[in-house]
Amino acid sequence: MTIRKDNKGSSGRSYRGEGGLTSKVKKKRGLSASSRRWIERQINDPYVTEARSKGYRSRAALKLEQIDQKHGLFKPGQSVLDLGSAPGGWLQVTAERIGLNQGKGKLAGIDLLDVDPVSGTLIIKGDINDDEKLAELVAHIDGKADWVISDMAADTTGHRPTDHLRTTALLEMALDTALRVLVPGGGFLSKCFQGGAEIELLTVMRQSFDQVKHIKPDASRSESVEIYVLCTGFKGVPDDYLFAD
Numbered sequence: 001m002t003i004r005k006d007n008k009g010s011s012g013r014s015y016r017g018e019g020g021l022t023s024k025v026k027k028k029r030g031l032s033a034s035s036r037r038w039i040e041r042q043i044n045d046p047y048v049t050e051a052r053s054k055g056y057r058s059r060a061a062l063k064l065e066q067i068d069q070k071h072g073l074f075k076p077g078q079s080v081l082d083l084g085s086a087p088g089g090w091l092q093v094t095a096e097r098i099g100l101n102q103g104k105g106k107l108a109g110i111d112l113l114d115v116d117p118v119s120g121t122l123i124i125k126g127d128i129n130d131d132e133k134l135a136e137l138v139a140h141i142d143g144k145a146d147w148v149i150s151d152m153a154a155d156t157t158g159h160r161p162t163d164h165l166r167t168t169a170l171l172e173m174a175l176d177t178a179l180r181v182l183v184p185g186g187g188f189l190s191k192c193f194q195g196g197a198e199i200e201l202l203t204v205m206r207q208s209f210d211q212v213k214h215i216k217p218d219a220s221r222s223e224s225v226e227i228y229v230l231c232t233g234f235k236g237v238p239d240d241y242l243f244a245d
């Protein structure tokens with residue numbers, strides 16, 4: 001568990017980088033064609049450049065920034081749980097929006113991986129399925145959240161149906177967490193990979209919230225099946241809903 005009062009990572013990394021012209025990665029022994037393509041895409045991606053220029057740790061930060069700009073998610077002083085935080089881009093955006101640096105709001109995040117500190121934020125290394133870790137997170141935000149946001153994604157296997165089921169299981173855990181901790185009127189934002197298995201979860205969302213929208217921010221790659229579900233106006237847990245053990 002780490003709470004730091006400044007904005008630097010423990011590694012002292014600045015996260016700022018430089019943008020660039022279209023670049024090619026030279027053929028090198030040991031680098032597969034797909035790795036080379038991935039690196040070229042990163043180097044030439046304008047959102048990677050924009051994220052770096054804004055000091056964000058991840059390209060993903062821009063997705064949340066765009067969603068917040070368009071849908072007006074956060075207000076100063078709110079309490080937020082961020083699930084699947086590494087490397088911390090969403091935490092950076094949220095901290096700024098809820099005014100953590102001015103002593104407003106509460107923010108806690110969890111990831112299987114290490115996350116460098118974000119000023120005033122509780123970051124736990126662990127699995128969202130671990131009840132003790134969840135209890136620690138929830139205690140930090142005094143037991144209630146205005147928002148639960150989740151960008152959790154499972155490592156891909158390359159087998160699309162398997163990847164879809166694994167990511168949908170994470171969506172289910174994120175929704176289950178939201179239903180436990182949201183205040184009335186609260187909101188839930190989560191990554192969702194379309195493929196069929198998510199339909200039952202969408203039914204629970206529609207029963208629990210006033211509004212459920214599918215959104216695709218510009219920074220989400222068009223070729224990806226990734227979308228985000230944005231649920232607002234938490235009404236309460238459906239009568240027949242069974243919480244995960």
Ligand SMILES: C[S@@+](CC[C@H](N)C(=O)[O-])C[C@H]1O[C@@H](n2cnc3c(N)ncnc32)[C@H](O)[C@@H]1O
Nearest residue numbers: 058060084086087088089090112128151152153
């Ligand atoms: C796309 S990344 C999140 C990027 C992050 N929103 C950002 O802006 O930097 C997805 C993360 O979900 C995390 N994750 C996957 N399964 C998880 C689980 N069961 N509990 C906690 N985190 C998990 C992964 O470790 C990974 O770091």
